[in-house]
Structures are given as C-alpha cells and as structure tokens.
Amino acid sequence: MSIASRKExxxxxxxxxxxxxxxxxxxxxxxxGLNIRSIAERIEYSPATIYxxxxxxxxxxxxxxxxxxxxxxxxxxxxxxxxxxxxRLIAFGRLYVDFGLKHPDWYDLLFLTRxxxxxxxxxxxxxxxxATHSFFVETVEACVAARYFKSTDSATIAYTLWCHAHGMVSxxxxxxxxxxxxxxxxxxxxxxFEMIVKMAESL
Amino acid sequence: MSIASRKExxxxxxxxxxxxxxxxxxxxxxxxGLNIRSIAERIEYSPATIYxxxxxxxxxxxxxxxxxxxxxxxxxxxxxxxxxxxxRLIAFGRLYVDFGLKHPDWYDLLFLTRxxxxxxxxxxxxxxxxATHSFFVETVEACVAARYFKSTDSATIAYTLWCHAHGMVSxxxxxxxxxxxxxxxxxxxxxxFEMIVKMAESL
DNA sequence: TTGATTCACTAAACACTGTTCAGTAACTTT
DNA sequence: AAAGTTACTGAACAGTGTTTAGTGAATCAA
Numbered sequence: 487m488s489i490a491s492r493k494e495x496x497x498x499x500x501x502x503x504x505x506x507x508x509x510x511x512x513x514x515x516x517x518x519g520l521n522i523r524s525i526a527e528r529i530e531y532s533p534a535t536i537y538x539x540x541x542x543x544x545x546x547x548x549x550x551x552x553x554x555x556x557x558x559x560x561x562x563x564x565x566x567x568x569x570x571x572x573x574r575l576i577a578f579g580r581l582y583v584d585f586g587l588k589h590p591d592w593y594d595l596l597f598l599t600r601x602x603x604x605x606x607x608x609x610x611x612x613x614x615x616x617a618t619h620s621f622f623v624e625t626v627e628a629c630v631a632a633r634y635f636k637s638t639d640s641a642t643i644a645y646t647l648w649c650h651a652h653g654m655v656s657x658x659x660x661x662x663x664x665x666x667x668x669x670x671x672x673x674x675x676x677x678x679f680e681m682i683v684k685m686a687e688s689l
Numbered sequence: 690m691s692i693a694s695r696k697e698x699x700x701x702x703x704x705x706x707x708x709x710x711x712x713x714x715x716x717x718x719x720x721x722g723l724n725i726r727s728i729a730e731r732i733e734y735s736p737a738t739i740y741x742x743x744x745x746x747x748x749x750x751x752x753x754x755x756x757x758x759x760x761x762x763x764x765x766x767x768x769x770x771x772x773x774x775x776x777r778l779i780a781f782g783r784l785y786v787d788f789g790l791k792h793p794d795w796y797d798l799l800f801l802t803r804x805x806x807x808x809x810x811x812x813x814x815x816x817x818x819x820a821t822h823s824f825f826v827e828t829v830e831a832c833v834a835a836r837y838f839k840s841t842d843s844a845t846i847a848y849t850l851w852c853h854a855h856g857m858v859s860x861x862x863x864x865x866x867x868x869x870x871x872x873x874x875x876x877x878x879x880x881x882f883e884m885i886v887k888m889a890e891s892l
Numbered sequence: 893t894t895g896a897t898t899c900a901c902t903a904a905a906c907a908c909t910g911t912t913c914a915g916t917a918a919c920t921t922t
Numbered sequence: 923a924a925a926g927t928t929a930c931t932g933a934a935c936a937g938t939g940t941t942t943a944g945t946g947a948a949t950c951a952a
Contacts, residue, residue: 653856688891
C-alpha cells in the first residue's frame with residue numbers, strides 16, 4: 487500500500503510540476519511561446535515524459551484554463567460580499583472588465599482561444615467558469631426580484647450585459663481598437679461602462 | 690514594353706490564383722486548414738513558388754482579410770440606403786450581427802484571429818474596414834445630430850453599441866455560449882439585440 | 893538472494909508546419 | 923548563337939505535437 491500511495495503522490499507531483507512550468511512559460515511568453523519542448527526543458531525531462539502525465543497538449547490547455555478561471559474568480563471575489571444586488575452587479579461588471587484588461591492572456595485563454603472546446607463541459611475549468619457565470623446571472627435575477635428593472639427577462643439582461651463587457655475586453659485583447667489612440671482606450675472603456683450602466687438603469 | 694507588361698499581367702494573375710486557392714481552402718477548411726503546401730498543391734506549383742509572389746503567410750492573411758472586409762461591406766450595403774439615421778443604425782447593427790453569425794470564419798479573420806496586427810494600419814484591409822466603421826460612427830453622429838439621443842457623446846455611443854454586437858458574435862464564433870442550448874442561442878441573440886435597441890432609445 | 897516483471901524515462905523518429913536556397917531549364921536579350 | 927535573366931523546384935532547415943522501441947532501475951515473487 488505504502489509504495490502504491492507514494493507512487494500516486496509522485497505522479498500527482500509530476501503533474502503539478504509540469505503544470506507549474508506550463509503556467510510560468512505561459513505567463514512569460516504567452517500561449518504562443520508555450521510548447522511541449524519548452525515545458526520539458528524547464529522541468530529537466532525529455533518531451534516524451536510529458537505524455538506520461540498528460541494525454542496531449544489539450545489536457546494541459548484545460549488545466550491552464552482552470553487556473554485562469556480560478557484567477558478570474560479570485561479577482562471577482564470582492565463583489566460577492568456586496569449586499570445590494572445592483573451595486574453588486576456594477577462591481578462585478580467593473581471587476582470583470584478590469585480582469586480582462588489587466589490579464590489579457592488569462593482572458594484570452596478563457597474566452598478567445600480557439601481550442602478544444604468540444605468536450606469542455608466535462609472539464610473542471612468549465613464547472614468553475616459556470617459557477618462564476620451563475621453568480622452573475624443570479625445577481626441579475628436578484629436585481630429583477632428587487633425591481634431594479636422594469637424588464638423581468640433576467641436571462642436576456644444578463645446576456646446583454648455580458649456581451650457588452652466581453653466585447654470591450656476582447657476588442658482590446660485582440661488588438662482591434664487601433665482606430666483609437668492607445669492613450670484614449672482606457673478612458674473610452676470607462677465611459678462605455680458608465681454608459682451601459684445608465685442604459686441598464688432604464689431597463 | 691509588350692513583354693514587360695505581359696509579365697506584369699502574369700505576375701498579377703499568379704497572385705490572384707494563389708489568393709483564390711487560399712480563399713477556397715479557407716472556405717472549405719477554415720484558417721487552420723490553410724497552409725502554404727495546401728495552396729501550392731491546389732494551384733499545382735511547389736510551395737517555394739508561393740514565396741515568389743507573397744512575402745510570407747502574413748501577406749496572404751492580409752489579402753484574405755481584405756476579402757473578408759469586402760464581404761462584410763457588401764453584407765452591410767443594404768443599410769446604407771436607409772434615410773432615417775436611427776432606422777439605418779438599427780439595420781446596420783442587425784446586418785452586422787447577421788454577418789457574423791452567417792460567416793463566422795470571415796468574422797473570425799477580421800476580429801478574432803490572433804495574427805500580425807502590428808502593421809495592419811498600412812494594409813488595404815484596414816482602410817476598407819475603417820471605411821465601414823466610419824460609416825457606422827457617422828450614422829451614430831447623424832442620430833445625435835437629429836436628437837435621437839439625449840447624450841451627445843457619439844464616440845462612446847458608437848463604441849458601446851459595437852462592443853455589444855461584437856461581444857454577441859464573438860461569444861458565438863468562439864463557442865463560449867455552451868451554457869445555453871444550441872437551439873436557444875439564436876433567439877437569445879435576437880432578444881438581446883432588441884434589448885440593446887430599447888436601451889439605446891433611452892440614451 | 894535471485895530471477896522475473898513492471899515502471900519511469902528517453903533517444904530517435906514521424907508527420908506536420910513556415911521558410912530558404914542552390915540549382916535548373918526555359919525565356920529574353922544581345 | 924552566346925550571354926543573361928527569369929520562373930520554378932527539390933531538398934533542406936528549424937520548429938511544432940506526438941509515438942515508439944528500447945533501457946536501466948525499482949519492485950515483486952520464489
């Protein structure tokens with residue numbers, strides 16, 4: 487038993503070390519600079535060894551996506567303690583955009599990377615992401631319940647607000663705001679956020 | 690002179706044939722399936738020949754992006770003839786989203802592909818895309834001039850509406866709407882569009 | 893303890909990418 | 923006809939993800 491459990495521990499350790507190396511490389515060079523050989527080099531093993539612990543690169547991708555989802559959840563945490571649903575919703579949105587602008591790589595990994603989305607529903611990162619998303623939807627529902635909106639279609643309200651926030655971040659992350667000088671982009675995002683809040687107040 | 694001009698014509702022809710092959714492959718297999726060798730095979734030349742007509746893959750990418758921008762402009766064309774700025778704005782938005790949902794590959798190429806954005810300002814596709822974007826901004830300005838909004842910050846209004854539309858399309862294109870069953874996604878997009886129109890009316 | 897078995901690991905390869913370069917054969921000029 | 927230019931290609935390089943055969947060490951059974 488002892489040997490078996492030790493081996494199990496060692497296996498888990500190795501997986502963790504691989505992921506940690508992948509994490510570091512990703513943070514340093516982005517997803518493009520992340521490849522099997524660079525991970526192998528960093529942990530001082532041969533590339534083939536990686537495949538004894540992860541089925542393929544996608545599995546590492548999912549694991550990294552989990553880290554990104556966790557980072558996002560942590561970033562949004564301060565909003566969860568706000569009592570008033572409307573204030574909570576605004577704080578949540580502000581933190582969401584803030585997360586995207588501050589950690590474009592993480593955001594990219596979560597929402598923009600073209601990657602093995604086929605069976606993501608079975609992955610832990612999906613569960614974590616869904617929990618965060620549910621919190622957002624529930625906050626909108628709480629606003630509806632508290633009659634902050636005339637509309638009662640909380641699903642559409644949540645989706646609409648999400649689209650706006652995601653649109654802002656992803657235009658920024660994927661560098662599609664080059665028609666605006668770099669200096670004004672932050673200001674524009676801020677103004678647009680305030681505008682969507684105003685717009686939401688009329689819902 | 691005759692020979693020189695013939696050669697020039699042949700050069701242009703070859704460039705067109707390469708681009709046409711790239712276009713077809715892109716349409717069939719997406720950007721992932723598009724590679725130099727597949728283009729070479731289709732036009733029945735060696736891969737090295739491609740490089741006599743295009744500096745590198747990026748140049749082909751820009752050329753394709755131009756085609757995507759042209760397809761988008763054509764798709765949006767019906768909106769341009771609408772007199773009333775508010776109606777024109779709504780039609781424009783509807784067609785924009787419609788284009789993205791109908792041609793996710795083109796949309797991806799234009800707004801989501803992580804690609805050589807460094808010097809895009811010097812490319813034709815940028816000019817074309819800017820023209821379309823300017824038309825959108827001008828329509829918002831026309832709405833402001835005609836007092837359709839209380840707010841006069843047309844830049845922020847345009848940006849906010851764009852973010853929402855782009856957010857909708859890109860969540861769809863990059864498959865981040867898996868929490869909603871595939872059947873309801875279209876309906877949700879429609880409802881959200883109507884909602885943002887309602888919200889804009891209150892601006 | 894010894895011989896058999898399993899395990900962790902790796903070198904080397906394969907099949908793909910984008911890209912370059914030396915060489916060749918045809919076309920054009922003199 | 924000789925010289926020069928042009929269009930093209932085979933073969934290679936370097937960089938990806940991934941597989942496979944093999945090796946030496948750890949573990950197990952006797």
